[in-house]
Amino acid sequence: MGVGPSTVGHGDGKKGQDKIQQVQPDGIQDKPEATNHSQTLWILIFRGYPRDIQSARVTELCIVFDDNESRNLTIRIKGQHPSFSVEEVWDQPPARTRPHFYRRLAITTVESHSELDMRLRDAIISTHVNNTELDWTCQSWVGDVLTTLQDERIITDEEGDNALNGMVNYIARAPWQ
Numbered sequence: 584m585g586v587g588p589s590t591v592g593h594g595d596g597k598k599g600q601d602k603i604q605q606v607q608p609d610g611i612q613d614k615p616e617a618t619n620h621s622q623t624l625w626i627l628i629f630r631g632y633p634r635d636i637q638s639a640r641v642t643e644l645c646i647v648f649d650d651n652e653s654r655n656l657t658i659r660i661k662g663q664h665p666s667f668s669v670e671e672v673w674d675q676p677p678a679r680t681r682p683h684f685y686r687r688l689a690i691t692t693v694e695s696h697s698e699l700d701m702r703l704r705d706a707i708i709s710t711h712v713n714n715t716e717l718d719w720t721c722q723s724w725v726g727d728v729l730t731t732l733q734d735e736r737i738i739t740d741e742e743g744d745n746a747l748n749g750m751v752n753y754i755a756r757a758p759w760q
Contacts, residue, residue, distance in 0.1 A: 620698050623647045624690040624738075626725055626746055627657070628753050629683040637757045640685070642725045642750060644707060645678060648698065652677045658707050660721040665714040667724075671704075686753045690729070690746040691738045706735050725750060 624646055631639025643659035653674060661670040678684050693703050710731045713719040729743040738746075 620649055620695045620700065621692050622695065622700070622703050623650065623692045624703060624732075625678070626688040626690060626750050627678045627684070628686045628688070628750065629681070630685045631757065632683050635757050637754050637759055638720070640722065640754045640757055641683075642721050642754075644725065644728060645675070645687070646703060646707075656704060658704070660712065660724045664717055664719070667712050667714050667719075669708055669710075669712060671708070688746055688749045688753070690732075691742045693737065703732075703737060706731055706737055722750070722754060 624644065627643040627645050629641040629643070631637075631641070641659075643657055646656045646658070648654040648656075655673070655675060657672045657675045659670055659672075660667050662668050675681070678687050695702075707728050710724070710728045713723065713727070716723075726747055729738070729747050732738040733740055733743040
């Protein structure tokens with residue numbers, strides 16, 4: 584933020600006498616943590632393997648930091664019923680280069696003032712893993728995460744609904760059986 588617009592050189596005839604300058608209070612402009620950072624949350628969808636059917640499609644979540652594709656956190660469900668758990672993998676290769684990649688859907692971009700802001704990650708990790716229902720899958724987990732993010736006001740209801748509908752539409756493009 585620091586320095587704002589100036590009237591210098593705009594032909595006002597005052598030769599810069601009324602230059603406008605905006606400065607952050609208390610010297611904040613000199614602190615690196617005052618820099619804006621972003622975290623973009625994506626749903627990643629992978630084709631089922633060895634057979635691509637709707638129930639075999641895999642969904643994961645990926646947070647990309649500061650629009651740098653190589654600086655990311657993938658969060659996914661691993662295991663099988665009744666032993667599902669959440670797994671975090673840092674700095675995965677871009678999703679489009681990973682085996683069986685099908686689509687990615689943007690959910691939201693969250694702005695923060697610290698590169699270490701883990702509010703988005705923590706909300707995802709804290710989402711309940713359902714090891715009681717037989718038909719609960721990674722697709723269900725993504726839906727549960729979206730609800731958690733809506734409840735915590737990290738994403739809007741519209742963003743959550745759009746992401747869920749988009750995910751369901753892409754999964755439905757696979758054969759049923």
